[in-house]
Amino acid sequence: MAGGRRLVSVLGMGYSRRQMLGIVPVAAVSAAWPGVSAAARPEGGSVLIRNVHIFDGRRMLDGRRSVLIRDGLIARIGDLAPEGVAVVDGRGGTLLPGLIDSHVHTFEGSSADALRFGVTTELEMFGEPGQLAAAKRQRRSRKQVTAADLWSAGNGVTVPGGHPVRPGYEFPRVLPDTDLDSFVADRLQEGSDYLKFVYEPGDPPDRPLPSLTLAQVTATIAAAHRRGRLAVGHVEKLKLYVEAVRAGADGIVHVPYNAVAGAAEVEMIRRSGSFAVPTLSVVDWGLGAKSLLADDRITPWLSPTQEYLLSQEPPERPGRPDLLGIASANVRRFHAAGIPVLAGADAPVRANVSGASLLTELEHLVRAGLTPAEALTAATAAPARHLRLADRGRITPGRRADLILTSADPTRDITNLRTLHTIWKNGYQVDRTPPAEVRRSSASMTVGQTSTS
Ligand SMILES: [Zn+2]
Incomplete structure (x- = not known):
């Protein structure tokens, strides 16, 4: 596929010989806080995690508690005795819902x-x-899996020549006479979970892009809502x-x-009831990537593909405005x-x-004015609510046992999320060992490129 060829050629450039050989850096993994012993490795999606502080997606619960997981679901929380399942001693670490990007x-x-x-x-x-x-099959099951569950907009709604400019694959686009109602119905037929529209004229006169009109945006949203779906x-x-x-x-x-945004604009946005996904990492111009590559709590777990992507230098853009500053100011005002x-x-x-860049995104959100707990909510309970993921995002009985354990408390300092120690998906402990090989992608590395790039 065209996209695959392109990535391979990209990987051929600037990729160290060590990386091309698939040799993953193996830094010393902290043994000071073992948390989970190998003998306690849970089987069958059932486990009792004891002696942990719990951030439930909204707040820290009092004291140290235990969480019983049965068949991939959170069964009970409290002061629990072992009852026939593997036991993990969390040793005073912090247990949080699995993160949602x-x-x-x-x-x-x-x-x-x-x-x-x-x-x-x-x-x-x-x-x-x-x-x-x-993706739909995986997220309905509670089996052991090796990848995050996925919801997707599938093919977005945009015009020929519009953003995203180089998605790496062909997809249907909106023409002036396209009936948006049937266009949206076709996307849902393809499996889209929600609709994503692109309202992006670029930066004329230097970098203009053709875009949907406001009337087309409105028609897209209406068609999604008629079918009970979200439009973002x-x-x-x-x-x-x-x-x-x-x-x-x-x-x-x-x-x-x-x-x-000024006060009147913020008020209009607030009244609309819409949510915002700031993606400050896109406008941080490599800051987050550099900090990840310099952190030995992170580097042992990076795949060669992640390491390659993080080491890409963002393009020089003389005279570039302070995009991170502007975007962060908007986050501060929106959140307030x-x-x-x-x-x-x-x-x-x-x-x-x-994965790793969501950690730096949360750090950006804290710098923009969210408390660490609020930033954690932005990656757990808040998306579960606003993106309609009712079975996850909280540590409460009945929800899916997607959980993470950190050795230090990230509600005190968001960078403590980098002490991530153990991950459970559907109640199964996740093997964090990165793959040794460079993966040959079949999709594009540039699909989400924004016009500010
Ligand atoms: Zn994107």
């Missing part, structure tokens, strides 16, 4: 990379629909952002990067006004990777 683009192996960093659920915001039937948008410009949420968009999967903020890193755009 509300903005990714997948390619071969990316959802496995996500899971090894505690991201147990991914929301794709434009991608090939061919994988969606398998790629919008980067403040004026268009306000137009899109007034047209009924359920969420925008970026924040404005061109201007800081009560607009729901969901965490998404938009991997693999611009030195972002599945």
Whole structure:
């Protein structure tokens, strides 16, 4: 496939010989906080995790508690005695819901990379629909799996020549006379879980892009809502952002990067009830990537593909405005006004990777004004609520046993999320060992490229 050839050629450049040989750096993994002994390795999706502090998706519960997992679901929380299942001593670590990344683009192996960093659920915001039937099967089952569960917009709604400019595969696009109602019905028929529209004129006069009109955006949203589905948008410009949420968009999967919203605009966005997925990692110009590559709590677990992507230098852009500053100011204002903020890193755009970059995205959200607990909610309970993932995102009985254990408390310092120690998916402990081989992607590495790139 064209996309696959392109990635292989990309991988041929700037990739160290060591990496090409598939030799993964093996840094010393901390033995000081063993947490889970090998003998306690859970089987069959049932386990008792004892002696942990619990962040339930909204708040820290008092004291140290135990969580009983049965058949991949959280059965009980409290002061529990062992009852015939494997026991794990959490040794005073912090147990949290598995992380939810509300903005990714997948390619071969990316959802496995996500899971090894505690991201147990991914929301794709434009991608090939061919994988969606398998994704739906996986997320309904409670079997042992090696990749994050996936929801996806599938093919997005955009015009010929519009964003995303180089998705690496062909997909239907909207023409001036396209009937949006049947276009949306076709996407749902393909397996899209929700609709993603692109309202993005680029940056005229230098970098203009053709875009959907506001009337087409409105028709897309209406067609999705008639069928009981969410409609989310790629919008980067403040004026268009306000137009899109007034047209009924359920969420925008970026924040404005061109201007800081004033009080009246923030109020209009708040009243719309829409959520925002700021994707600050896209405009941090490699800051997050550098900090991950310099951290020996992170590097032992990176796959060669993740390591390669993180080491990409973002393009020089002389005179580039302070996109991270503008976007962070919008996050601060949105959050203060009560607009729901969901965490998404938009991997693999611009030195972002599945899994690890969500950790730096949460650090960006804290710098922008969320408390660490609020940032954690943005990656757990908040997406579960706003993206309608009713079976996960909280530590409460009946929810799926997607859990992560950190040795230090990330509600005190969000960077403590980097002490991620053990991951459970459907109650099964996840093997964090990265693959040795460079994966040959069949999808694009540039699908989510924004016009600010
Ligand atoms: Zn994207």
